[in-house]
Amino acid sequence: AGGAYKWHCDGAWRESTSGKTVGVSNPATRAREYEVQACTQAEVDEAFAAAKAAQKGWARTPLWQRAALLHKVAALMRDHAQPMADCLVKEIAKPSKDALSEVIRSADLIDYTAEEGLRALGEGALLTSDSFPGQTRNKLCLVSKVPLGVVLAIPPFNYPVNLAVSKLAPALMAGNAVVLKPPSQGVVAGSHMLQCFVKAGLPKGLVNMVTGKGSEIGDYLTGHPAVNCISFTGGDTGIAISRKAGMVPMQMELGGKDACIVCSDADIDLAAKAVLKGGFSYSGQRCTAVKLVLVVKEVADALAAKVAAGVEKLRVGMPEDDCDITPVVSESSANFIEGLVEDARQKGAKFLTPYRREGNLIWPTLLDHVTPEMRIAWEEPFGPVVPIMRVASADEAVAHCNANNLALQGCVFTRDINKAIAISDAMETGTVQINAAPARGPDHFPFQGFRDSGIGSQGIRNSLAMMVKTKSTVVNLD
Numbered sequence: 001a002g003g004a005y006k007w008h009c010d011g012a013w014r015e016s017t018s019g020k021t022v023g024v025s026n027p028a029t030r031a032r033e034y035e036v037q038a039c040t041q042a043e044v045d046e047a048f049a050a051a052k053a054a055q056k057g058w059a060r061t062p063l064w065q066r067a068a069l070l071h072k073v074a075a076l077m078r079d080h081a082q083p084m085a086d087c088l089v090k091e092i093a094k095p096s097k098d099a100l101s102e103v104i105r106s107a108d109l110i111d112y113t114a115e116e117g118l119r120a121l122g123e124g125a126l127l128t129s130d131s132f133p134g135q136t137r138n139k140l141c142l143v144s145k146v147p148l149g150v151v152l153a154i155p156p157f158n159y160p161v162n163l164a165v166s167k168l169a170p171a172l173m174a175g176n177a178v179v180l181k182p183p184s185q186g187v188v189a190g191s192h193m194l195q196c197f198v199k200a201g202l203p204k205g206l207v208n209m210v211t212g213k214g215s216e217i218g219d220y221l222t223g224h225p226a227v228n229c230i231s232f233t234g235g236d237t238g239i240a241i242s243r244k245a246g247m248v249p250m251q252m253e254l255g256g257k258d259a260c261i262v263c264s265d266a267d268i269d270l271a272a273k274a275v276l277k278g279g280f281s282y283s284g285q286r287c288t289a290v291k292l293v294l295v296v297k298e299v300a301d302a303l304a305a306k307v308a309a310g311v312e313k314l315r316v317g318m319p320e321d322d323c324d325i326t327p328v329v330s331e332s333s334a335n336f337i338e339g340l341v342e343d344a345r346q347k348g349a350k351f352l353t354p355y356r357r358e359g360n361l362i363w364p365t366l367l368d369h370v371t372p373e374m375r376i377a378w379e380e381p382f383g384p385v386v387p388i389m390r391v392a393s394a395d396e397a398v399a400h401c402n403a404n405n406l407a408l409q410g411c412v413f414t415r416d417i418n419k420a421i422a423i424s425d426a427m428e429t430g431t432v433q434i435n436a437a438p439a440r441g442p443d444h445f446p447f448q449g450f451r452d453s454g455i456g457s458q459g460i461r462n463s464l465a466m467m468v469k470t471k472s473t474v475v476n477l478d
């Protein structure tokens with residue numbers, strides 16, 4: 001396994017005793033770009049043991065010292081942003097500018113988490129007993145927040161750096177240790193990111209990274225007795241993890257079928273721009289991408305024409321050239337997307353732009369007259385395909401959204417704020433954006449999927465709050 005990227009345990013970068021590696025393919029060239037270690041179950045045990053041992057001392061490290069170390073990590077990430085971004089271009093075909101912004105956004109997230117953690121975790125509470133019936137003021141309850149222990153962080157391929165630090169930074173700031181399992185594609189960018197944590201001078205063993213196929217070590221990791229918290233972003237696997245996991249707090253962000261509801265009084269130019277950006281940025285490979293447009297019939301032709309005109313202008317090509325549309329992450333993903341498009345074609349969808357594919361590169365595809373009988377009305381392509389469904393009313397649109405098990409975000413376009421709030425209230429989804437495309441950021445906003453889209457709220461404040469438990473000490477007075 002020499003020459004392959006190493007895994008990280010107890011302060012050292014190591015080769016696996018398995019002698020095996022896992023290849024990382026470049027989605028654009030489909031050639032093997034990197035090799036990483038295929039860790040064994042015994043190595044997973046070692047990572048958890050190192051984390052558990054290091055966490056004891058870290059829990060006693062003053063908050064201001066934890067914050068100072070995290071600020072160092074953020075500075076190192078800014079200093080090394082370009083090489084990390086270059087890996088993202090090669091591993092996940094993210095357009096070069098977006099790849100760089102992912103790293104900078106991640107450094108900002110770490111700084112914010114350090115600052116927020118200093119204030120939020122530095123506050124506790126004092127309760128007196130005499131507010132409860134029959135009690136006197138003879139008991140003082142001192143409430144503080146203490147770490148959970150070891151957090152297992154599993155980020156997805158589409159944000160291997162950002163969705164790793166959104167787990168690592170709050171976990172560490174709150175006094176926890178971490179075992180990170182990076183996605184198979186994105187693992188090298190993840191290794192560079194982890195090196196910034198290591199170089200900042202965190203105690204050895206506090207952050208560990210095991211690599212290998214999720215299908216081989218995933219269950220072992222998530223069912224490990226040393227896990228005290230799981231923070232996972234990805235697909236349906238999260239549902240299986242949460243069913244099997246023990247009694248540990250979980251944060252799961254899974255799929256989405258974010259709908260864009262366009263009302264008759266909407267600013268159509270604004271809505272069209274949002275559909276274009278929301279639907280096609282990073283080739284639709286975002287949980288929060290616009291994955292269905294529900295437009296009322298009166299304005300459907302106007303909206304469809306404007307979006308189609310925008311799609312024609314999107315640059316299709318390679319991530320190194322910072323094209324808008326780049327190859328999707330894998331051949332199996334491209335095949336899945338194609339399956340949804342073909343199903344829609346057979347059931348009568350109208351293609352406003354032609355479907356075209358070369359290898360993993362899929363040209364942006366806009367489908368109109370999509371009906372509820374088509375799979376694409378319900379499933380997420382995670383690719384550059386946007387379906388338009390024409391509806392009689394906003395109520396019909398809301399009913400369609402609420403009938404889907406995926407319920408991450410959604411958006412509504414109208415000039416009437418009363419209508420917008422009513423629609424937001426009616427939509428049973430984690431976040432509704434009014435007059436803008438769905439998006440997770442700014443990263444301190446709460447972020448939670450409903451139903452099969454997840455459990456546990458994210459966002460910096462909520463992640464900090466989720467990664468601690470409440471400790472009470474009661475002083476009993478004479």
Ligand code: G3P
Nearest residue numbers: 158286287288439440441
């Ligand atoms: O797909 C991951 C999800 O968290 C999307 O994030 O920033 O693209 O809205 P963002």
